[in-house]
Amino acid sequence: MAKRIEASNVSSYYGSFKAIDSISMTVEPKTITALIGPSGCGKSTFLRSINRMHEVLPNARIEGRLTIDDQNIYDPDVDVTAVRRMIGMVFQRPNPFPTMSIYENAVAGLKLNGVKKKSLLDDAAEKSLRSANLWDEVKDRLNRPGAGLSGGQQQRLCIARTIAVQPQVVLMDEPCSALDPISTLAIEDLMFKLKDQFTIIIVTHNMQQAARVSDKTGFFSIDKTGEPGRLIEYADTQKIFSNPTEKKTEDYITGRFG
Amino acid sequence: MSLLERETDGVIMTPDNIRTKKLPLVAELGVAVVALVVAAALVLGTGIGNWVLVVFLGIVFYLVGLFVAASRVEGKRSAKNKIWRTMIYAACLLAILPLASVVWTLVSKGAARLDGDFFGSSMNNIGARDANGGAYHAIIGTLEQVGIATLLAVPLGVLGAIYLVEYGRGKFALTVRFFVDVMTGIPSIVAGLFVLAFWVLIVSPWFNDGTPRFSGFAASLALTVLMLPTIVRSTEEMLRLVPGPLREGAYALGVPQWKTILKVVLPTALPGIVTGVMLAVARAAGETAPVLLVAGGAAAINMDPFAGNQSSLSLFVYQQAGDASRYAPDRAWTAALTLVALVLILTIAAKLLARRNRLS
Numbered sequence: 321m322a323k324r325i326e327a328s329n330v331s332s333y334y335g336s337f338k339a340i341d342s343i344s345m346t347v348e349p350k351t352i353t354a355l356i357g358p359s360g361c362g363k364s365t366f367l368r369s370i371n372r373m374h375e376v377l378p379n380a381r382i383e384g385r386l387t388i389d390d391q392n393i394y395d396p397d398v399d400v401t402a403v404r405r406m407i408g409m410v411f412q413r414p415n416p417f418p419t420m421s422i423y424e425n426a427v428a429g430l431k432l433n434g435v436k437k438k439s440l441l442d443d444a445a446e447k448s449l450r451s452a453n454l455w456d457e458v459k460d461r462l463n464r465p466g467a468g469l470s471g472g473q474q475q476r477l478c479i480a481r482t483i484a485v486q487p488q489v490v491l492m493d494e495p496c497s498a499l500d501p502i503s504t505l506a507i508e509d510l511m512f513k514l515k516d517q518f519t520i521i522i523v524t525h526n527m528q529q530a531a532r533v534s535d536k537t538g539f540f541s542i543d544k545t546g547e548p549g550r551l552i553e554y555a556d557t558q559k560i561f562s563n564p565t566e567k568k569t570e571d572y573i574t575g576r577f578g
Numbered sequence: 579m580s581l582l583e584r585e586t587d588g589v590i591m592t593p594d595n596i597r598t599k600k601l602p603l604v605a606e607l608g609v610a611v612v613a614l615v616v617a618a619a620l621v622l623g624t625g626i627g628n629w630v631l632v633v634f635l636g637i638v639f640y641l642v643g644l645f646v647a648a649s650r651v652e653g654k655r656s657a658k659n660k661i662w663r664t665m666i667y668a669a670c671l672l673a674i675l676p677l678a679s680v681v682w683t684l685v686s687k688g689a690a691r692l693d694g695d696f697f698g699s700s701m702n703n704i705g706a707r708d709a710n711g712g713a714y715h716a717i718i719g720t721l722e723q724v725g726i727a728t729l730l731a732v733p734l735g736v737l738g739a740i741y742l743v744e745y746g747r748g749k750f751a752l753t754v755r756f757f758v759d760v761m762t763g764i765p766s767i768v769a770g771l772f773v774l775a776f777w778v779l780i781v782s783p784w785f786n787d788g789t790p791r792f793s794g795f796a797a798s799l800a801l802t803v804l805m806l807p808t809i810v811r812s813t814e815e816m817l818r819l820v821p822g823p824l825r826e827g828a829y830a831l832g833v834p835q836w837k838t839i840l841k842v843v844l845p846t847a848l849p850g851i852v853t854g855v856m857l858a859v860a861r862a863a864g865e866t867a868p869v870l871l872v873a874g875g876a877a878a879i880n881m882d883p884f885a886g887n888q889s890s891l892s893l894f895v896y897q898q899a900g901d902a903s904r905y906a907p908d909r910a911w912t913a914a915l916t917l918v919a920l921v922l923i924l925t926i927a928a929k930l931l932a933r934r935n936r937l938s
Contacts, residue, residue: 376826378747405832415823419845429831432841478827485831 322349322519323389323488325370330384331548332365332374339365341548342384345538352511352520354530354557357540357572362549363523367491370521371407372400388489408487412494414474416466422458425466425477429485444484452480453510472503479510483518490514492522496529508533527573531561539569601651609647613639637668688915691908702878706903713913715879716894720920722883723794723873723890724863727801732855735809743817744839761807769803770868778872792874794883797890800868805858812854816847852932856925863921866892891917
């Protein structure tokens with residue numbers, strides 16, 4: 321199920337502004353990869369390039385190759401929708417659909433993609449809400465609006481929504497930055513659980529979080545504002561946090577920079 | 579010096595004291611009464627005006643009195659706050675006043691002919707000396723013309739707005755938006771003239787053995803021209819208010835763009851879109867000039883909007899108000915009341931419908 325992602329020399333532009341400069345990295349299936357680095361260094365931009373969410377913004381474009389199990393997702397004959405069905409995404413701020421109930425939110429991806437069978441949807445809703453550790457909290461009020469949940473619950477609902485469509489890869493863009501420590505812990509637990517099925521890439525500002533959850537860590541940085549972001553070091557999390565090769569990484573990890 | 583020390587001495591707060599005295603409600607009412615009495619004595623005593631001036635001067639005196647009293651007891655900052663609050667309430671009342679006045683006038687003058695005859699008969703064969711006669715034909719006309727115009731303008735307008743917000747990029751979208759703005763300013767008589775020149779004089783003869791023909795449908799076309807820009811602009815604003823992350827959330831689930839718009843963006847913006855549409859409907863229902871120009875007006879019932887003259891409620895009001903018969907003004911008032919009630923009922927119904935689709 322889970323797939324390998326390989327980026328080679330990926331550069332990304334907003335208009336004439338180069339946001340990231342030749343990023344190359346390989347993400348193995350069924351691992352958690354954390355991307356860390358100071359604000360504005362292109363972590364999110366790179367993450368959004370992986371499921372072509374990047375190009376939702378006007379004038380955004382990309383150079384280089386990004387393959388998922390050896391298929392380049394930027395080939396001209398690739399269907400964007402298919403890429404996004406394969407590579408799901410959880411955003412920084414919980415964004416449940418306000419006009420939909422908890423149940424409808426959980427199965428939104430299936431329903432909007434044409435699944436109509438009630439039994440199938442019911443199963444998917446329960447399964448994904450259970451996987452997202454949310455089922456017990458919401459099972460009695462599935463028809464209440466999704467936007468009425470607390471922030472942490474909303475974010476888990478968004479995760480449930482993402483995994484309900486059975487993607488191969490789940491991208492998470494600072495999924496815990498708007499959450500309290502308890503909700504954060506719930507989501508980190510969830511990531512460990514999901515690792516059995518999915519390849520997970522997470523952008524985070526929280527270095528403890530990166531150290532706790534990830535197998536490999538990539539450190540992004542910029543020389544100064546206006547310059548493109550670069551991947552400084554990419555290695556096992558253990559190594560990055562104990563014995564980084566690059567001076568810059570060490571400075572960032574130990575808090576002397578950024 | 580701290581912020582607190584800037585307050586008036588002896589009255590209130592020092593750095594050690596955050597308590598303050600409050601002007602009691604009785605005192606505020608007392609100031610109001612005194613202000614009104616003084617104003618009344620001044621105005622009526624000298625005979626320089628009537629009760630309107632009394633109320634106006636009363637409010638001015640009240641503001642001054644309140645400021646002095648509150649400054650003494652509560653301090654300057656708090657007094658200013660009171661003054662502004664009072665002025666805002668007064669402005670609010672002033673804004674509601676014309677509306678209340680219109681409603682009251684309509685109800686009191688329109689009630690005279692609020693009978694079955696008015697809603698059940700037309701003006702066919704009603705002479706200047708006949709007290710009866712009604713607006714049945716005009717109500718039919720308004721419903722048909724505005725209904726058809728809504729059916730034409732809503733899909734076009736909403737789709738146009740979707741284009742501008744979700745797809746439109748570059749020069750073409752800018753041009754479209756510019757011309758929609760220009761269209762907003764088109765006077766209704768010009769829309770009527772356009773339809774007269776284009777539809778009535780050029781197109782309608784094709785369907786009528788070469789003779790130009792007025793019709794309710796022509797009026798609908800003119801009303802469509804008037805409704806379109808309102809609907810496009812209000813829908814556009816509402817669609818822009820839908821947060822981008824909601825769209826991205828749907829895209830990230832592999833939902834195609836058209837379905838995201840249909841199932842996520844439009845439902846989220848629906849209540850606002852409905853409000854905009856109802857504003858356009860209300861404007862169209864009140865238009866007289868285009869109906870007069872291209873539907874011609876009629877005294878008899880004409881159910882067919884595609885052939886022959888039709889009237890409408892606003893046209894009926896216009897004609898009855900200018901009629902020499904002593905019974906006509908009553909009919910005009912009742913028709914005006916009917917028109918307002920009709921638009922109100924439609925608006926309430928539309929809002930209820932739009933809300934029912936949402937989760938509570």
